[in-house]
Amino acid sequence: MSFPLPRAFPRQWRLRPVVLAASALVLTGCATFSSDGGLDSVSAITKERTGQSVRQATTDANKSDIDTSVAQILSKPLTADSSVQIALMNNRGLQASLADLGIAEADLVRAGRMGNPSFSFARMRRGDDVEIERSIMFDLIGLLTIPIRSNIEQGRFEQAKLQAAIEAVRVAADTRRAYFNAIAVSQTAQYMEQVAASAEAGAELGRRMAKVGNWSKLDQAREQVFYADAMAQVARARHNVRAAREQLTRMLGLWEDKTAFTLPERLPELPKAAKKVTDVESQAMQQRLDVQMAQRNAQATASALGLSRATGFINVLHAGYANMSETGSPRANGYEVELELPIFDWGRSRTAKAEAIYMQSVHRTADVAIRARSEVRGAYSAYRTAYDVAKHYRDEIMPLRKKISDEMLLRYNGMLIGVFELLADSRAQVNSVNTAIEAQRDYWLAETDLQAAINGSGGAVTQMRGSAAAAVAGAGH
Secondary structure (H helix, E strand, C coil): EECCCCCCCHHHHHHHHHHHHHHHHHHHCCCCCCCCHHHHHHHHHHHHHHCCCCCCCCCCHHHHHHHHHHHHHCCCCCHHHHHHHHHHHHHHHHHHHHHHHHHHHHHHHHHHHCCCCEEEEEEEECCCCCEEEEEEEEEEEHCCCHHHHHHHHHHHHHHHHHHHHHHHHHHHHHHHHHHHHHHHHHHHHHHHHHHHHHHHHHHHHHHHHHHHCCHHHHHHHHHHHHHHHHHHHHHHHHHHHHHHHHHHHHHHCCHHHHHHHCCCCCCCCCCCCCCCCCCCHHHHHHHHHHHHHHHHHHHHHHHHHHHHHCCCCCCCEEEEEEEECCEEEEEEEEEEECCCCCCCCCCCHHHHHHHHHHHHHHHHHHHHHHHHHHHHHHHHHHHHHHHHHHHHHHHHHHHHHHHHHHHHHHHHHHHCCCCCHHHHHHHHHHHHHHEEEEEEEEHHHHHHHHHHHHHCCCCCCCCCCCCCCCCHHHHHC
């Protein structure tokens, strides 16, 4: 609704448009884009938690530099750290998430600038008389609430930084998991090929001995079924190698000839001792990014609630300069004010909605904190258990298995046992060797999950699994 004002005003009122325009220009000039777009902050947070920085491909030059860096890293066998380094600068999903920084900063800059004025023009003709009205309107409420809106958008920009850092830390953790899993399945596949070769030799020897009547059909069938099961396990292991490499390839963002990267043949050795992490819950509350994100979201919602209350009664107020000219009459100058009358909506609905959203954010923050504490406790338990189990296989079970094999070989050399007893002992080792590999892999996965639970946004706790080769081991009995 518009309220026409008198055509004559004191001189001091005629200066108001100039003052208003000058104020708008000053406030607008304060809102500018940053030089880094928030990436430096995200990179610092990520490096603190992963040891590697984030890089963004925003120009052709940046993309070329990243391609060169990736090629240099791929020229050598990958390590866990170098894999993370590639992922943090070449993973396309992460690059898409980093684009949210630009969106959030654009909203921040826009919030610090006054809205564009609106111009209206009307021409009426009555006979020979022509009446022309012109006006330019400014959003006064928008101008007055620039500081509040800027603070709100600044908080959202900080949230966008945290969200980008969360995504970067998640990509780093997923890359480490894919890296260790790819090496483990490759190591298992190599061992299963050795088992299959041994089983093939046993099956052939059994066939020949059965042919001359020195071996029963039952014993021959046992050797043949063990060989058949071993070949099936080899086929599965080869597929698992391909699937694991493809998963790692996706995390690294590689394609075409770059997918032919080299991995170590064996998993890294266990450290001499497990890490002693004290007060993991306190660390998680201080360092977890999703907890910080939830806290900032509650603060931003509280600021938005303050804005809703401030504009609850007067939500739309426009003022501006207007003039009118009419044929045969001098031009009339004045002002025009447009105000939304709170007849049907007094702003209570907006305030009630903001209060409900704020309470929702408070409860979500508490929920995130509860889950973070639980996840970090579970992750630390999995870490210690995985280390103890892997160490147990390394220091106890595998030495005993070797001792048994050595004793069996001595008995065979002394002609106390035959070749098939020796082959049976080899079959019994299959389950232990594969389980030892899985235990070593589970340790590195659990170590990755623990770091994610403390520094990132949590993740699935490593499950303790048995050997996939149990069926093969049991086939020889």
